[in-house]
Amino acid sequence: MLEVNNLSTFYGNIQALWEVCLTVEEGEIVALIGANGAGKSTLLHTISGLIHPTSGSITFLGQRIDGLSSHTIVELGISHIPEGRRLFTDMSVRENMEMGAYPKRAWSQKDQTLEQIYQTFPILKERAGQLARTLSGGEQQMVAMGRGLMSRPKLCIIDEPSNGLAPRLVLEVFQIIESLREQGITIFLIEQNVRHTLEIADRAYVLENGRVTLDGTCKELLKSDHVRKAYLGL
Amino acid sequence: METVLDVVVAGLLLGGIFALISIGLSLQYGVARVLNVAHGEFIMIGAFVTWVLFEAGVNPLISLMIVGPGAFIIGFILYQAMFNYIRIKAPSLDAFEGNSILAAFGLLFVIQYIALIIWGSNIHGYTYLASPIHLGTVTVATNRLVTLGFTVVISVIFYIFLALTRLGKAIRAAAQDPATAGLMGVNIKRVLAICFGFGALMAGVAGVLLSMCYPINASMGLHYTIIAIVVVVLGGMGSIVGSFIGGFILGIVGSIVTYFDPGLSMVAYYLIFIILLLVRPKGIMGK
Ligand SMILES: Nc1ncnc2c1ncn2[C@@H]1O[C@H](COP(=O)(O)OP(=O)(O)OP(=O)(O)O)[C@@H](O)[C@H]1O
Numbered sequence: 125m126l127e128v129n130n131l132s133t134f135y136g137n138i139q140a141l142w143e144v145c146l147t148v149e150e151g152e153i154v155a156l157i158g159a160n161g162a163g164k165s166t167l168l169h170t171i172s173g174l175i176h177p178t179s180g181s182i183t184f185l186g187q188r189i190d191g192l193s194s195h196t197i198v199e200l201g202i203s204h205i206p207e208g209r210r211l212f213t214d215m216s217v218r219e220n221m222e223m224g225a226y227p228k229r230a231w232s233q234k235d236q237t238l239e240q241i242y243q244t245f246p247i248l249k250e251r252a253g254q255l256a257r258t259l260s261g262g263e264q265q266m267v268a269m270g271r272g273l274m275s276r277p278k279l280c281i282i283d284e285p286s287n288g289l290a291p292r293l294v295l296e297v298f299q300i301i302e303s304l305r306e307q308g309i310t311i312f313l314i315e316q317n318v319r320h321t322l323e324i325a326d327r328a329y330v331l332e333n334g335r336v337t338l339d340g341t342c343k344e345l346l347k348s349d350h351v352r353k354a355y356l357g358l
Numbered sequence: 359m360e361t362v363l364d365v366v367v368a369g370l371l372l373g374g375i376f377a378l379i380s381i382g383l384s385l386q387y388g389v390a391r392v393l394n395v396a397h398g399e400f401i402m403i404g405a406f407v408t409w410v411l412f413e414a415g416v417n418p419l420i421s422l423m424i425v426g427p428g429a430f431i432i433g434f435i436l437y438q439a440m441f442n443y444i445r446i447k448a449p450s451l452d453a454f455e456g457n458s459i460l461a462a463f464g465l466l467f468v469i470q471y472i473a474l475i476i477w478g479s480n481i482h483g484y485t486y487l488a489s490p491i492h493l494g495t496v497t498v499a500t501n502r503l504v505t506l507g508f509t510v511v512i513s514v515i516f517y518i519f520l521a522l523t524r525l526g527k528a529i530r531a532a533a534q535d536p537a538t539a540g541l542m543g544v545n546i547k548r549v550l551a552i553c554f555g556f557g558a559l560m561a562g563v564a565g566v567l568l569s570m571c572y573p574i575n576a577s578m579g580l581h582y583t584i585i586a587i588v589v590v591v592l593g594g595m596g597s598i599v600g601s602f603i604g605g606f607i608l609g610i611v612g613s614i615v616t617y618f619d620p621g622l623s624m625v626a627y628y629l630i631f632i633i634l635l636l637v638r639p640k641g642i643m644g645k
């Protein structure tokens with residue numbers, strides 16, 4: 125579904141990604157793990173067109189998407205749920221959700237989509253009229269995820285959804301991500317919470333200093349000494 | 359008592375124009391991030407086009423329907439062709455703001471000198487709907503009342519547009535976080551150009567309305583640009599409601615000061631500006 129090939133991205137003169145290769149197949153949950161500053165968000169930004177790669181290619185459903193701008197990429201069916209939620213804080217929860225349905229095709233069905241999403245996130249219905257800025261951190265993450273689903277994506281790329289949440293909410297977030305897969309949405313997930321991530325994902329890639337250093341099924345990675353030492357603290 | 363009422367009414371009439379031009383600048387500066395110092399030149403061109411058309415027998419209210427869309431299209435193209443190019447080339451938002459001010463200064467001089475070449479530096483004017491209307495003890499010219507009506511109606515329609523429509527919401531989202539709005543599917547380049555176009559539209563329309571009430575000349579623009587900047591800061595950057603209220607506040611202040619000494623109104627505006635920057639730099643509606 126998604127193929128990233130020899131991707132290199134620079135910030136000015138500084139190279140942040142070095143010839144990254146990875147694939148995500150339809151129906152999978154694929155995880156990307158790595159330390160702070162490894163380049164995880166940079167990779168997601170490159171996929172969703174916020175920044176453009178210097179070399180390499182990104183293919184989605186057989187179509188080259190590197191070089192396209194982010195609004196076109198959403199329309200093709202990739203939704204990027206960004207790190208740090210990035211809500212429109214001066215808009216209501218409902219308006220944030222509507223913004224998620226901005227592409228024309230999604231806009232025409234936004235009321236039905238909203239009802240479906242309210243079933244996964246009942247709290248959003250309760251808070252619909254409230255300004256996003258007045259929500260708790262956990263509620264804000266729910267809005268960010270709900271908003272990202274409003275475009276009816278085929279592939280959701282999610283950047284550290286459990287960051288800063290209480291343990292109970294972390295579990296909830298992971299449950300929701302698993303339920304998205306059941307709804308037919310493919311997931312590419314970035315997480316610092318490696319243990320939970322490797323439990324729900326099918327495969328994972330390890331990114332270190334901008335390079336993919338390891339990849340495999342989660343079972344294999346859980347057995348790897350390097351992963352156990354560096355990411356699970358065992 | 360009667361003079362007080364006269365002064366307040368005059369302030370409201372003036373305030374409507376201030377509100378309209380400030381909402382326009384607020385869109386250009388608050389959303390599209392261009393501190394358009396050539397804003398007043400769009401007002402001047404709107405006023406002159408209306409005067410020229412009036413001399414040719416065209417009703418100013420018809421000119422309004424021509425100048426508004428015309429200014430929008432020019433503003434839209436200007437952003438796409440010039441400011442967007444500067445935005446893409448700039449390494450950061452701050453650099454873009456700086457560079458775009460310089461470009462807007464260039465625009466100011468180009469437009470103003472072209473107007474001076476065509477129309478000279480003389481004062482022009484025409485009479486339209488000048489008959490007085492009596493509202494209780496206060497007497498106002500019909501054209502001023504029409505002007506106030508248009509400014510309020512346009513502002514309210516625009517507010518509703520921002521609050522309720524798909525494009526209006528995209529504009530508000532882009533004002534808060536352009537990159538994330540892009541992730542939602544908003545074509546940022548287009549939306550920013552539309553905002554710039556709306557700003558030009560409001561300036562052009564304000565020019566049409568001004569020409570119905572006041573004499574015009576080719577160097578009138580900067581005066582209004584400065585007023586709009588003061589109001590945008592007074593109202594809070596990017597806040598449409600703030601610009602609307604701020605416009606009326608400044609109109610009333612201007613009217614009071616003018617009652618004592620017309621020469622002091624600009625001084626009063628600058629004073630408000632300086633006091634505001636010291637006391638509440640984020641403005642009335644700022645966060
Ligand atoms: N806008 C930018 N300009 C310059 N350098 C940047 C920029 N954004 C990120 N970087 C650099 O690129 C590298 C990778 O950053 P990135 O945000 O992708 O890391 P990350 O893996 O997402 O980290 P975290 O887990 O902390 O979110 C870092 O060294 C960072 O300093």
Ligand SMILES: [Mg+2]
Pocket residue numbers: 164165166207283
């Ligand atoms: Mg990151």
